[in-house]
Amino acid sequence: xxxxxxxxxxxxxxxxxxxxxxxxxxxxxxxxxxxxxxxxxxxxxxxxxxxxxxxxxxxxxxxxxxxxxxxxxxxxxxxxxxxxxxxxxxxxxxxxxxxxxxxxxxxxxxxxxxxxxxxxxxxxxxxxxxxxxxxxxxxxxxxxxxxxxxxxxxxxxxxxxxxxxxxxxxxxxxxxxxxxxxxxxxxxxxxxxxxxxxxxxxxxxxxxxxxxxxxxxxxxxxxxxxxxxxxxxxxxxxxxxxxxxxxxxxxxxxxxxxxxxxxxxxxxxxxxxxxxxxxxxxxxxxxxxxxxxxxxxxxxxxxxxxxxxxxxxxxxxxxxxxxxxxxxxxxxxxxxxxxxxxxxxxxxxx
Amino acid sequence: xxxxxxxxxxxxxxxxxxxxxxxxxxxxxxxxxxxxxxxxxxxxxxxxxxxxxxxxxxxxxxxxxxxxxxxxxxxxxxxxxxxxxxxxxxxxxxxxxxxxxxxxxxxxxxxxxxxxxxxxxxxxxxxxxxxxxxxxxxxxxxxxxxxxxxxxxxxxxxxxxxxxxxxxxxxxxxxxxxxxxxxxxxxxxxxxxxxxxxxxxxxxxxxxxxxxxxxxxxxxxxxxxxxxxxxxxxxxxxxxxxxxxxxxxxxxxxxxxxxxxxxxxxxxxxxxxxxxxxxxxxxxxxxxxxxxxxxxxxxxxxxxxxxxxxxxxxxxx
Numbered sequence: 001x002x003x004x005x006x007x008x009x010x011x012x013x014x015x016x017x018x019x020x021x022x023x024x025x026x027x028x029x030x031x032x033x034x035x036x037x038x039x040x041x042x043x044x045x046x047x048x049x050x051x052x053x054x055x056x057x058x059x060x061x062x063x064x065x066x067x068x069x070x071x072x073x074x075x076x077x078x079x080x081x082x083x084x085x086x087x088x089x090x091x092x093x094x095x096x097x098x099x100x101x102x103x104x105x106x107x108x109x110x111x112x113x114x115x116x117x118x119x120x121x122x123x124x125x126x127x128x129x130x131x132x133x134x135x136x137x138x139x140x141x142x143x144x145x146x147x148x149x150x151x152x153x154x155x156x157x158x159x160x161x162x163x164x165x166x167x168x169x170x171x172x173x174x175x176x177x178x179x180x181x182x183x184x185x186x187x188x189x190x191x192x193x194x195x196x197x198x199x200x201x202x203x204x205x206x207x208x209x210x211x212x213x214x215x216x217x218x219x220x221x222x223x224x225x226x227x228x229x230x231x232x233x234x235x236x237x238x239x240x241x242x243x244x245x246x247x248x249x250x251x252x253x254x255x256x257x258x259x260x261x262x263x264x265x266x267x268x269x270x271x272x273x274x275x276x277x278x279x280x281x282x283x284x285x286x287x288x289x290x291x292x293x294x295x296x297x298x299x300x301x302x303x304x305x306x307x308x309x310x311x312x313x314x315x316x317x318x319x320x321x322x323x324x325x326x327x328x329x330x331x332x333x334x335x336x337x338x339x340x341x342x343x344x345x346x347x348x349x350x
Numbered sequence: 351x352x353x354x355x356x357x358x359x360x361x362x363x364x365x366x367x368x369x370x371x372x373x374x375x376x377x378x379x380x381x382x383x384x385x386x387x388x389x390x391x392x393x394x395x396x397x398x399x400x401x402x403x404x405x406x407x408x409x410x411x412x413x414x415x416x417x418x419x420x421x422x423x424x425x426x427x428x429x430x431x432x433x434x435x436x437x438x439x440x441x442x443x444x445x446x447x448x449x450x451x452x453x454x455x456x457x458x459x460x461x462x463x464x465x466x467x468x469x470x471x472x473x474x475x476x477x478x479x480x481x482x483x484x485x486x487x488x489x490x491x492x493x494x495x496x497x498x499x500x501x502x503x504x505x506x507x508x509x510x511x512x513x514x515x516x517x518x519x520x521x522x523x524x525x526x527x528x529x530x531x532x533x534x535x536x537x538x539x540x541x542x543x544x545x546x547x548x549x550x551x552x553x554x555x556x557x558x559x560x561x562x563x564x565x566x567x568x569x570x571x572x573x574x575x576x577x578x579x580x581x582x583x584x585x586x587x588x589x590x591x592x593x594x595x596x597x598x599x600x601x602x603x604x605x606x607x608x609x610x611x612x613x614x615x616x617x618x619x620x621x622x623x624x625x626x627x628x629x630x631x632x633x634x635x636x637x638x639x640x641x642x643x644x645x646x647x648x649x650x651x652x653x654x655x656x657x658x659x660x661x662x663x664x665x666x667x
Binding site for chain 1: 380381383384387388391392393394395397398401409410411412413414415416444447448450451454455458459462463464466467469470471474475476477479482486489491492493494495496497498499500501504509517524525526528529532533534536537538540541544568569570571573574594597598599600601604605612617620621624625628631634635637638641642645646648649650653657660661
């Protein structure tokens with residue numbers, strides 16, 4: 001054991017600074033906000049006495065601007081951080097996507113046409129499409145089926161925890177867990193990966209699962225489904241429980257069987273939750289980075305937009321092409337969000 | 351009603367026994383199916399957990415399922431991966447500490463800022479309030495990939511428009527780079543945080559707020575003494591969410607913390623180990639568990655809050 005605590009002291013000092021900064025910023029802000037109204041009250045008091053003494057009426061509309069001052073201080077940290085950290089950078093990314101690799105020259109839309117010209121980037125777009133199509137569909141289906149199956153069953157809480165647990169595991173951790181499942185040993189040797197062992201038991205030759213496109217992308221997709229099904233299950237389970245029981249009882253009395261009950265009552269009842277789940281998972285999948293990077297590092301034709309964006313911008317120094325990929329990611333999110341907003345609005349009108 | 355009842359009773363009567371059998375069969379199938387799904391979902395993690403306690407030569411030569419025929423336990427993998435000094439060992443203890451240093455402020459700052467903003471947007475009347483709210487709400491859809499390149503160049507070069515320097519470069523190195531990571535995580539967390547907490551804060555009873563105003567309480571006072579205690583469950587939910595997000599994040603850490611053992615968190619180190627030492631399963635299995643165990647504990651002990659927050663955020667929309 002060579003772990004040396006002295007080496008780690010600077011980190012703990014940084015943590016201390018961080019916490020002190022937090023207390024100073026937030027505490028200072030609240031303190032400031034306490035002092036200002038006291039000051040203002042005193043000044044208004046003075047003005048009031050002066051006005052009464054002079055016999056002039058008080059000017060109205062003072063209160064509103066004071067409210068504005070409060071709002072300013074309450075909102076200042078958030079607006080500043082969002083401006084510096086998100087709004088300005090996003091606009092700059094848009095601009096950078098029209099420039100060349102080291103941002104010295106304008107190149108128009110060449111970074112975008114580059115994507116459709118290069119076959120390897122086209123492959124990446126197809127891979128991403130496969131991800132966004134399959135993950136929301138399958139993760140939501142599994143989550144929904146499971147939520148229906150365990151609804152009001154014995155040990156429901158435990159059963160739900162088991163599926164929900166992967167939500168707490170990082171994508172990197174999940175990547176390693178599944179890489180182990182897909183591990184490969186040459187034929188003849190004992191397999192250490194569960195999938196290959198099952199495959200061998202069934203009479204197959206051991207496979208290098210992660211090296212064979214397009215199967216490898218599907219196997220990575222399984223990992224994402226494994227993580228997201230729990231999220232779908234929890235949200236949909238709550239929605240199922242929110243369906244009024246008298247509706248279900250009425251259906252029972254009418255002699256509706258379980259299958260019909262699912263299609264005619266459960267499914268329409270949870271439609272809004274279903275839309276939210278599908279949209280949330282779609283967006284998360286679109287931005288997926290960690291799983292691909294951990295499991296294959298984008299080799300064997302498994303790259304997706306987010307990993308290629310990282311490679312272009314931070315490994316190859318192609319800022320323009322990386323930024324263009326980020327913009328494409330952003331553009332792909334927009335229709336999904338529009339769909340959600342529209343279906344929610346339709347829901348409210350009904 | 352009276353006319354239809356007999357016919358239905360007629361069709362139902364013979365079906366009751368068959369129907370009861372079928373229903374029991376149905377629930378039996380349902381139970382079986384749910385158990386199968388539960389097993390499929392649990393077994394990969396279980397296999398990794400079992401493997402992490404097996405001796406190295408056994409992990410590398412036999413499947414973890416043979417463990418039950420020949421159980422041999424060891425803690426050596428964990429000792430190696432946490433404290434081993436050779437560069438091929440994980441040295442994860444150091445990265446573990448980095449994860450903690452990154453996570454704490456990255457949870458505290460967005461929590462406080464979002465709570466303040468949510469209160470202002472819900473209960474202070476000022477011009478342009480709706481526009482600011484819509485703006486923050488809309489920022490949720492901007493992928494953080496859109497911000498990475500310029501934000502990194504801001505940290506290293508500052509912001510200048512047309513040759514005029516608006517903000518200076520930060521020029522941080524070694525441990526100071528934690529500040530970059532905190533800053534980035536806080537920025538990226540705020541849109542969702544403000545949205546979630548606003549959902550909660552805006553539903554506090556209006557009477558309560560007005561009564562406090564009439565009593566002469568100022569906004570900061572109301573915020574501290576009335577709002578904060580009432581929104582504790584929401585703060586807990588969002589805090590857990592943000593904690594899991596930061597602890598499990600790879601992309602932001604990779605870019606803003608770098609890969610060295612001064613600042614990089616567990617996820618970065620693990621991804622690196624998986625890439626360069628993909629066959630050192632004795633280290634990967636135990637290392638993965640070192641990274642998983644903290645969020646798992648937080649998650650299991652606070653699951654109730656987390657689920658509530660998840661539902662508040664997603665179902666209300």
